[in-house]
Amino acid sequence: MNTRQTGGLCLVRSDLGGQARWALVGGDALGNVETDCVETAELEAVPLDRGELRNLVETVMAALESTSAGLVSTPRGASWLHVQHVPVRRFVAEILRKLLALSAWEPFATSPGPVALAPHEGLVGLRSSSSREYLAYTVTWSGIAYLLGAAAAEIPCCSAQLRDLSRTGTAPTESNLLPSDLRQKDVVALSWSSRHAATLMPVLVELERDGRTSLMLDLATDPAERYPAPVGSGIGLFTPPSDLFALSGTAENLYLPEDHHTVRIKNHSVELARVVALLSVLLESSGGCTQPSWRTLVQLETWLDGVLSATRPHTVLLSNDTSPLGALAVHAAERHGANTVHVQHGAWTAESAARPTLHSRDVVVMGERDRPLAAAWAHHPDTEVHVLGQPRFDALAGLSREAQRWYLETLLASGNRRAPARIAVWACQPFGPDRLKSQADLLLEGLRAAGSDWGLVIAPHPAQSPDVFSSLLRRAGRPLVAIANPRVGARGCLAGADVLASAYSTCGIEAALLGVPVLEIGSPGERTLDLASHGLAKRCSDAHDVAGVLSALRDPRPPVPQTATDAVCRWRGDSAARVARLIIQRAEARAMSSAHLHHHAHGAASVPPQGKGVPTP
Numbered sequence: 001m002n003t004r005q006t007g008g009l010c011l012v013r014s015d016l017g018g019q020a021r022w023a024l025v026g027g028d029a030l031g032n033v034e035t036d037c038v039e040t041a042e043l044e045a046v047p048l049d050r051g052e053l054r055n056l057v058e059t060v061m062a063a064l065e066s067t068s069a070g071l072v073s074t075p076r077g078a079s080w081l082h083v084q085h086v087p088v089r090r091f092v093a094e095i096l097r098k099l100l101a102l103s104a105w106e107p108f109a110t111s112p113g114p115v116a117l118a119p120h121e122g123l124v125g126l127r128s129s130s131s132r133e134y135l136a137y138t139v140t141w142s143g144i145a146y147l148l149g150a151a152a153a154e155i156p157c158c159s160a161q162l163r164d165l166s167r168t169g170t171a172p173t174e175s176n177l178l179p180s181d182l183r184q185k186d187v188v189a190l191s192w193s194s195r196h197a198a199t200l201m202p203v204l205v206e207l208e209r210d211g212r213t214s215l216m217l218d219l220a221t222d223p224a225e226r227y228p229a230p231v232g233s234g235i236g237l238f239t240p241p242s243d244l245f246a247l248s249g250t251a252e253n254l255y256l257p258e259d260h261h262t263v264r265i266k267n268h269s270v271e272l273a274r275v276v277a278l279l280s281v282l283l284e285s286s287g288g289c290t291q292p293s294w295r296t297l298v299q300l301e302t303w304l305d306g307v308l309s310a311t312r313p314h315t316v317l318l319s320n321d322t323s324p325l326g327a328l329a330v331h332a333a334e335r336h337g338a339n340t341v342h343v344q345h346g347a348w349t350a351e352s353a354a355r356p357t358l359h360s361r362d363v364v365v366m367g368e369r370d371r372p373l374a375a376a377w378a379h380h381p382d383t384e385v386h387v388l389g390q391p392r393f394d395a396l397a398g399l400s401r402e403a404q405r406w407y408l409e410t411l412l413a414s415g416n417r418r419a420p421a422r423i424a425v426w427a428c429q430p431f432g433p434d435r436l437k438s439q440a441d442l443l444l445e446g447l448r449a450a451g452s453d454w455g456l457v458i459a460p461h462p463a464q465s466p467d468v469f470s471s472l473l474r475r476a477g478r479p480l481v482a483i484a485n486p487r488v489g490a491r492g493c494l495a496g497a498d499v500l501a502s503a504y505s506t507c508g509i510e511a512a513l514l515g516v517p518v519l520e521i522g523s524p525g526e527r528t529l530d531l532a533s534h535g536l537a538k539r540c541s542d543a544h545d546v547a548g549v550l551s552a553l554r555d556p557r558p559p560v561p562q563t564a565t566d567a568v569c570r571w572r573g574d575s576a577a578r579v580a581r582l583i584i585q586r587a588e589a590r591a592m593s594s595a596h597l598h599h600h601a602h603g604a605a606s607v608p609p610q611g612k613g614v615p616t617p
Contacts, residue, residue, distance in 0.1 A: 009118060009141060012037045013107065020113035024121070024141055036107035040141045043101040050351065050525075056096050056265060060275070061089060063263045068276050072254045072294070074301045078331045080254060080283065080294065085357070086323045087137065087282050087291045094127075094138040095147065095275070096265060102144070103266040112267060115145035123157050124281040128432045134463065135287040136432075143278055147270050157281050182310035185236065186212040187583060188338075189317040190329050192219040192289040194462045195392070195506075196319040197227040199345040201235075202391040202576035203317065203583070208234040210584060215311055217304075219325055221245045221288040224486065225462065240303050244296060251283040251294040292324055301328060308336040314587040319345035321359045330359040339586055340380075343391065343579060346506050347529045347568075348373050358383065362586060364579055366390045366509070366569040369534075386582060389575035396495075396510060397573055404496030411482035412455040420455035420480055424519075424550075425497040427490035427507035430464040439521055440472055443501055446546020447479040454550065455480040457497070459490035461505070499550065501540075504529045512536040512560075513571050517553055519546060534564045 010027045013020060013036040027039060064081060072080040081088060102108050123143035127136040139147070146152045187207060191197040197216070204214045215236040220226045229237060256273035263270055283294040292300065308316075316333035320326040321342045333340050342360035348370055350356075356377045363374045364386045374385045405423075413419035426443055428436065447454040456479050460466045464486075472481050484493055490507035494500050500511040501519040508518045508529055518537035520528040531537035538549045565571060 009040045009121075010037050011040060011043070011108070011115070011141070013111070020111035021116070022108065022113055023116040024118035024145060026118070036111075038105060038107075043098065043105060046101040046104050048097060048100050048104075053093065053096055053100065054351070056100075057089060057093050060092050060096065060263055060265070061085075063272055064088070064092075064275070064279075067261055067272055068254075068256060071256070071276075072251055074298050074328075076301055076305065076332070076335065078297075078301065078328060080251065083297055083324050083327045083331070084283060084294070085327065087287075088279055091137050091139065091279060091282055092275070095144070095278075098139060098141070098144050099147075099265045099268050099270070103268070109267055114149055117142040117145045117150050117152060123152060124278055128434075134290050134430065135285070137282055137287075137291070139278060147274050147278070148268060149271075157278075182215070182236075182238070182307065184213075185215045185311040185313050186587070187214040187315045187317055188217060188308065188311055188313040189214060190217045190219060190325065191227060191319070192221070192325055193225045194220075194227070195345050198392045199319045199343055199390065200317055201227070202394055203343065203579045204235050205232060206576045206580035207583065208232040210580065212580075212584065214317075215307075215313075217307065219289050219300075222463065238307065240300065244299055244303065245288055245292055246286060247295040247299065248284055248286045248293050249295050251280055254280045254283060254294075289325060290323065297324060297328055300325070301332065304329060304332045305336075308332060308338065312336075313338050314590065315339045315341055315583050317341050317343070317583070318360065319343050322357055327359060339583075339590065341579070341583055341586075344370060344374075345390075345392070347504060347509060349504070349527060349530060351527055362386060362582060364388050364582070367565075368567045368570075387570055388578040388582070389570040389572065390509075391576035391579060393510060393513065393569065393571055394573050394576050396513060396571070399495040399514070401495045404493050406496070407484075407488070408455075408457050408493055408496050411457055411484065412480045414482070417480060420478075421453040422498045422550075423455045423457060423496070424499045424501055425457050425459055425484075425490060425494050427459050427494070427500060427502040427505035427511075428461050428464060429503060429505055430461050431503075433468060436468060438523065439503065440469075442521055442540070442543055443546060444472075444479060444481075445543035446540065446550065449543060449547035450550035451547070452550065453478075455482070457482050457484055457493060459484045459488070459493060459507070460486055462486065462489060499553065501546075503527070508537060509569050513565060513569060515560075517549075517557075519549060521546070529568075531568060534567050535560055536564060536568060 008027045010025050012023050012025050014023055015021055069079050069081040121140050121142040123140055123146050125138055125140045127138045189200045189204060191200060207214055213234045215238055216227060218227050218237060218239050254276065256276045258271055258273040261272050263272055286293040286296060316329060316338045318326050318329060321330050330340050340360035341362045342358060343364045344366050350373060357379045358374060358377045359379050361380050361382055362384055365371060365374050366389055368387055371385050371387055408423045409419035424447060443456060447456060458469050466483050466486060469483055490505065494507055494511050494516060495514055497516055499517045499519060500508060501521050502508045503522045504527060508531055511518050512531055518531055519540045520532055520537045521540050522528060524541045532539040540546045540549060
């Protein structure tokens with residue numbers, strides 16, 4: 001017997017004619033049932049083998065590539081699966097998590113059968129996220145039932161929540177899409193987040209010092225992520241039409257016949273045609289710059305083509321070339337004969353890549369440990385990897401510890417409160433509410449148990465809504481808690497902290513470079529930057545770990561060898577200058593090569609490229 005009184009959605013067995021059948025039913029309508037029954041929320045909490053999940057994602061993506069990649073392309077030849085690979089891959093992972101959970105639930109695994117959909121649920125919905133803009137698409141349980149064979153003619157594709165958030169718009173006219181008053185530039189850079197801009201703008205400043213001109217294309221759709229006016233006269237700023245990212249509609253021809261072309265996922269056989277049908281919802285809905293609709297990408301391609309035709313750059317510079325905008329930009333750059341340079345803006349781990357592929361010709365990474373990852377992920381046949389550090393970190397040495405400490409103390413001492421003697425900064429990521437709460441509980445319990453007067457300043461991620469932390473501010477007692485201004489962020493206060501805590505924020509690397517102790521927090525098995533293996537952080541899986549590390553901070557710490565920091569990030573304060581030099585050398589080498597080819601009939605010898613990078617295997 002199973003009792004379900006929470007009102008959540010349940011999967012219930014209801015046999016017919018001796019055959020196992022299942023239905024998705026609201027828990028408040030069940031009461032006591034004399035059959036197998038489970039809340040879908042329980043299934044979603046089932047722990048999964050991450051290695052198995054990754055392997056299955058690769059299997060499904062390979063099947064989609066072989067059967068569906070050629071269904072739809074942009075007018076200039078970019079396949080839908082090439083450009084939209086990252087959101088597709090994430091959605092496929094959501095599908096697989098739920099199918100694996102079904103395989104792990106013994107009653108369904110031993111007696112599989114068709115599943116009746118929940119009326120009006122929709123097949124595609126949204127997961128909870130603390131991000132201001134990013135739409136975390138997921139397959140609903142009715143979508144899973146559809147993948148397992150249920151008829152869905154009367155069921156809407158999108159959940160009510162997703163339909164309410166849908167953006168519609170009219171495509172800009174051709175004249176509005178084409179840029180005006182643009183002149184030739186040496187370099188065109190693309191940014192759609194504050195982290196991209198902070199990584200690339202120092203490089204553009206160094207290029208200007210060498211007399212080179214550049215143009216920053218700001219594609220951010222979140223106002224907080226847009227870049228202010230450039231700092232130099234040789235650096236231009238250009239944005240696309242404001243309505244370009246508000247387009248939604250049908251991606252024509254993204255359709256497979258149900259021809260029994262299936263993919264095996266553990267105990268389940270799934271029609272690829274149905275997978276593609278659900279994926280088409282992602283392409284029809286507009287999710288801003290992070291997950292643009294297909295209509296937006298088609299129009300953006302025209303806009304980019306106009307920009308590159310007018311500016312004729314020798315280099316296109318990016319901080320992300322795998323998400324839709326980056327993949328499209330590299331495709332456009334190569335058609336225009338421009339070299340592509342990718343500068344790593346965030347930390348990488350083997351498990352963290354949304355898509356383990358890099359498309360650019362030159363890839364600049366932060367530290368030695370990133371070199372083999374970049375080489376393994378490189379897609380361009382002539383890719384070279386360059387370990388040059390992080391331009392965004394060049395300014396770290398100029399941070400004022402005293403000013404940042406004053407800021408932290410002021411935050412925590414508002415009203416009649418006294419600032420605590422010791423302060424921890426929590427550099428957050430836009431996780432879902434449950435994961436954030438778990439990390440907050442771990443930190444707060446550890447701070448309380450540390451036996452000192454500690455306070456906590458929460459530094460939200462730039463793309464994160466601070467409202468998700470409001471419940472922490474309403475709590476009473478110690479430790480005191482405050483939230484940093486989003487415009488300040490972790491970078492603006494970490495130098496004044498006694499310790500920085502994070503799961504895998506790049507701010508952990510910045511803190512380690514400045515000698516601030518770092519806690520890598522999260523439940524056992526949860527992904528971190530693995531700074532601990534380099535001696536740059538302490539891994540804390542529970543409150544006891546946190547308390548122990550904080551208590552040990554009273555003791556003197558041995559200096560960290562430079563080889564350890566170089567493994568994570570080469571930091572000399574000249575990364576921007578080195579990236580600029582790479583861009584210039586590559587451009588000059590290509591120009592010389594072109595000149596020698598032009599005069600080859602006169603016996604001119606060829607000149608090898610001057611780049612100092614390491615070719616990929």
